[in-house]
Amino acid sequence: MTILKAQGLTKRYGNHAAVKDFDLHLRERECIALLGPNGAGKTTTLHMLAGLIPPTAGVILSDNKILNRDTIGFLPQHPAFFDWMYPLEYLLLAGTLSGMTKRTIKERSLQVLEMTGLLEARKQKIGSFSGGMKQRLGLAQAIMHEPKILLLDEPVSALDPAGRIDVMNILEELKKDKAILFSTHVLHDAEQICDRALIMKSGQSVSYENIKEWRGNQSSxxxxxxxxxxxxxxxxxxxxxxxxxxxxxxxxxxxxxxxxxxxxxxxxxxxxxxxxxxxxxxxxxxxxxxxxxxx
Known part of the structure; x- marks a missing residue:
C-alpha cells in the first residue's frame, strides 16, 4: 500500500524551478534512496514532503488523503542541538512540540535512546557527543512520536565509517515497521539497505530503480x-x-x-x-x- 504519494510536486523561487513535476510513491515498510548531484533538488523535495516549505504546485497524499504531518518524522542534514542539554531534556522538548503527554514522553524517551544506542549516554551533555552520537540523537527525535514515515536528509554524510555503520544499522532495524525516504551521496549504503533508488537531476525524477531487480538484470x-x-x-x-x-x-x-x-x-x-x-x-x-x- 502506498503510504506517501507526491504528484507534480514543484517549487519555484522566482523564475528558478528548484523542483519540477516530481512524482513519488513510497510504500509501507519500503526504503527509498533519493540520489542526485548537489543542486538536484533533494533537500527542497524533502522539506516540501515534511511540510517545512509549501510547494508551488502539486499534491502530497497519504492513503489518498491529504497528508497528516504527525505521521512524518524528519531528520535535517544539519540537526541543531543545545549543547548544554542532556538527551532526555532534548527529547522532552521534541515530544512536547509533537503534542505528546509528559508520561508518554518519559516512557518513549528511554525506548528511543535504547533503540539508538544512547541509553548509557543519557547523563552526558549533548555538547560532549561525537558526530555519530549527535546523528543518532537526531534519529531519536525523528522517531520520538512513532511516525509511520521517516524523511532523512543526508543522515550519514558527515560521519566517519564507524558512525555511518551505526546509523545504517539503526535504519535497517527501523525499516521493519516504517517507510523511509532518505537522500544520500553514499551509493553503497543505498545498495545495501534500500528497496528502490530514485535519481534526481535538475529538480526532476529521472530514473526509478528496483535495486534487487536491477542488480539481477546486470549480473551476467x-x-x-x-x-x-x-x-x-x-x-x-x-x-x-x-x-x-x-x-x-x-x-x-x-x-x-x-x-x-x-x-x-x-x-x-x-x-x-x-x-x-x-x-x-x-x-x-x-x-x-x-x-x-x-x-
Missing part, C-alpha cells in the same frame, strides 16, 4: 578479465561490445552478441595470455548513477 552482462601480463587489447576488442580498460592487466566489458565467455577464454589461450581471474561482474549502482546523470 559484463565480464571481468584479469591477467598476469599486460593485455594485447587489439586481439580481444572484436569480442566486446563495450570495453573498459581499467589498467593494463584488467578489463571489464560486455561481450558482443553470440560471443560466449568460453570464446573469450579460447582467444586468451591462443594469444598466450595468462588469466588470473575471469568472471561475471555486476555493474554498481554508482556506475549506473553516473550514466543517468551524464546521459
Amino acid at each position: 552482462e559484463r565480464y571481468r578479465l584479469e591477467t598476469s601480463v599486460s593485455l594485447p587489447i587489439e586481439g580481444l576488442q572484436n569480442l566486446y561490445e563495450e570495453i573498459d580498460i581499467r589498467e593494463p592487466k584488467l578489463i571489464v566489458g560486455t561481450l558482443r552478441d553470440k560471443v560466449t565467455p568460453n570464446m573469450l577464454l579460447q582467444q586468451c589461450i591462443r594469444q598466450d595470455i595468462g588469466i588470473r581471474y575471469f568472471g561475471a561482474e555486476e555493474k554498481t549502482l554508482e556506475e549506473h548513477y553516473i550514466e543517468v546523470i551524464e546521459g
Whole structure:
C-alpha cells in the first residue's frame, strides 16, 4: 500500500524551478534512496514532503488523503542541538512540540535512546557527543512520536565509517515497521539497505530503480578479465561490445552478441595470455548513477 504519494510536486523561487513535476510513491515498510548531484533538488523535495516549505504546485497524499504531518518524522542534514542539554531534556522538548503527554514522553524517551544506542549516554551533555552520537540523537527525535514515515536528509554524510555503520544499522532495524525516504551521496549504503533508488537531476525524477531487480538484470552482462601480463587489447576488442580498460592487466566489458565467455577464454589461450581471474561482474549502482546523470 502506498503510504506517501507526491504528484507534480514543484517549487519555484522566482523564475528558478528548484523542483519540477516530481512524482513519488513510497510504500509501507519500503526504503527509498533519493540520489542526485548537489543542486538536484533533494533537500527542497524533502522539506516540501515534511511540510517545512509549501510547494508551488502539486499534491502530497497519504492513503489518498491529504497528508497528516504527525505521521512524518524528519531528520535535517544539519540537526541543531543545545549543547548544554542532556538527551532526555532534548527529547522532552521534541515530544512536547509533537503534542505528546509528559508520561508518554518519559516512557518513549528511554525506548528511543535504547533503540539508538544512547541509553548509557543519557547523563552526558549533548555538547560532549561525537558526530555519530549527535546523528543518532537526531534519529531519536525523528522517531520520538512513532511516525509511520521517516524523511532523512543526508543522515550519514558527515560521519566517519564507524558512525555511518551505526546509523545504517539503526535504519535497517527501523525499516521493519516504517517507510523511509532518505537522500544520500553514499551509493553503497543505498545498495545495501534500500528497496528502490530514485535519481534526481535538475529538480526532476529521472530514473526509478528496483535495486534487487536491477542488480539481477546486470549480473551476467559484463565480464571481468584479469591477467598476469599486460593485455594485447587489439586481439580481444572484436569480442566486446563495450570495453573498459581499467589498467593494463584488467578489463571489464560486455561481450558482443553470440560471443560466449568460453570464446573469450579460447582467444586468451591462443594469444598466450595468462588469466588470473575471469568472471561475471555486476555493474554498481554508482556506475549506473553516473550514466543517468551524464546521459
